[in-house]
Amino acid sequence: MFEKVLIANRGEIALRIHRACKEMGIRTVAVHSTADADAMHARLADEAVCIGPAQAKDSYLNVAAILSAADITGADAIHPGYGFLSENADFASMVEEHGFTFIGPSPDHITMMGDKIAAKNAAMETGIPVVPGSDGAVVSHDEALKIAKDIGYPVLIKASAGGGGRGMKVAQNEKELLEAWQFARSEAKAAFGNDEVYMEKYLQKPRHIEIQILADLHGNVVHLGERDCSLQRRHQKLLEEAPSPALNWSQRNEIGEIACNAMRKLGYRSVGTIEFLYENGEFFFIEMNTRLQVEHPVTEMICGLDLVREMIRVSSGAPLGYTQESLRFSGHAIECRINAEDPETFLPSPGVVGDYHTPGGLGVRVDSAIYSGYRIPPYYDSMVGKLIVHGANRNECLMRLRRCLGEYVIDGIRTTIPLHQRLVDNPEFINGDYDIHWLENFVGMDQSL
Missing domain, CATH: 3.30.1490.20 (ATP-grasp fold, A domain)
Known part of the structure; x- marks a missing residue:
């Protein structure tokens, strides 16, 4: 197992990786820009290294600075999180060439799936249905x-x-x-x-369904069910849930097994997400993300696995400690992405966080790296937190989610919390009757937004 991991990211995902490492007894190195000197991931890590100015191209995308930070701190491995360099095959290659372990898939698989045409051809060759x-x-x-x-x-x-x-x-x-x-x-x-x-x-009213897979270096592959990510605005996800209200267990197991077989044929390792459009009972491959997804917590909530921990374990050479048959799924989970945006115009709303209170209780999780007095910089993605709620069933989950959204306080900036409150009260959403175009129509029709 690794002794020290450098986290090549920022915000809530950097903090998420730090927490998983600490629970495994692994020391952490945070990298940060000058704008993130007071960020929570930099404050909590065992070591922190400034890698450049505020602009991402000069810091979080600065490969030389990141590799230098790993070298001077004696890190064994580098976890890229999501975004930034997480799906950059050249970065993954350079990490390995410099003697560090890249906590993620092989550079070849990142390259293959990063090219949409090559990915579609690979899907067809391995038996995945395509559009x-x-x-x-x-x-x-x-x-x-x-x-x-x-x-x-x-x-x-x-x-x-x-x-x-x-x-x-x-x-x-x-x-x-x-x-x-x-x-x-x-x-x-x-x-x-x-x-x-x-x-x-172009499919008229599809849902966006993605299958979470996990594979080790020994040929073992499992799927961890699906996530429904159909609530999107301008192709950006806003809310995700697992399992999908549109699928039954037979459909879920069928597409999951297809995904697993494909990954075995490719010799894939680490986590990965195969994304489909689903319409009239048919699945159509659209792409594969060779990284941890923003919405991975909903899968963790229903299957009881720590996906970051599993990524670290399999990258160190450890085999999966379970089979597909031994995995158990329980209940329903929904994630709301909380963005620092005006809920009416969707314009970014950076600034200083005032009063800050997160909801709690049974089945409630908040992944966020902000705190009262934290200044949200204008240079990066606007997401400031994720509210994830689990219930015994979808109705219980929705009831809990409404309560939590009402408790969530982030003063000093505008956020998308009011939009989520409207969404979870909408009869069509409550009934699970939505597709990838639904949210755009909802925003357009709701004159109060």
Whole structure:
């Protein structure tokens, strides 16, 4: 087992990793920018190293500074968390080349799944169902027209190196296709430095279902059920729950086994999330995230496993201590992402936190690194916390979540807590009757938002 882990991240996920390490008897090294000198992860870690100025490109994305910090502190391994360098294959390679263990998948798997076209091809080769579309990059408008005619409108143009909704455009007909193709290429070039795009059939009312998998270095692979991440605004998730109210146990086990078999064929290691669109009883692969997900706590709440701990264990060479048959799932969990944003305009709301009170009680968890008097910097992602609630069933979970949202106090800044309060009182959400477009419509229709 490792003696010291450097955490190459910030905020709540850095604190989350620190806590898992301390419970395993592992010393921690925090890295931080000048803007995060008073951040909780830097205050609680055994050692803290400043790696650069406030801007992420000069600090949390500064590979040389991170590797130097690992070297001077004598770290054995580096955990990337999520975001920043977590899915950067070059970083993972450099970590290993410098003699540290990268707590995550192999660089080859990160590369494969980081390219949407390569990921789709790998999915097809390993038996994962995919959305009908192009076999590879769409390099001309004429080719786009031909493929769209074959699969039928509407179609979705997507950046091969995309993410977060950038480099994506829907075309309802031939007239819109040229504009969509050009727009997606232009946005992909600006956002990712790569204008390669591909095409898929655009599903009308799908849900976003993701399967959490965990694999060790000895060929053992298990799935930890699914998460429903359909509540999204501009392709950014706002609320996640597990299990999905749309699936039954037969569907869950079937797609979980497909995911596990695929990962065995690939020789995958560590945690990973295979994301699907689900419509009319069918699953369609969209991408795989080769990292820990923001929403991993809902899975932990229903299966009783610490995913960060498991990542560390398998990266050290330890085998999984359980089989698929021995895993047990219990109850229902929902996570609300609490962002420092105006709940009406969604504009960022950085500033100094005033009064701060988190909810508590049975089945309640808050993952956050803020505190009263903490200044939320304007340089990074606006998420300041995650409220995760567990109940014996979905109804109990919802009742508990309403109570907790009413108790949650973050003064001094605007947050999305009021939006979550409206969401959990909505009859359609209560009934589990929503898809990936539902939240956009809800925000547009609710004039009070």
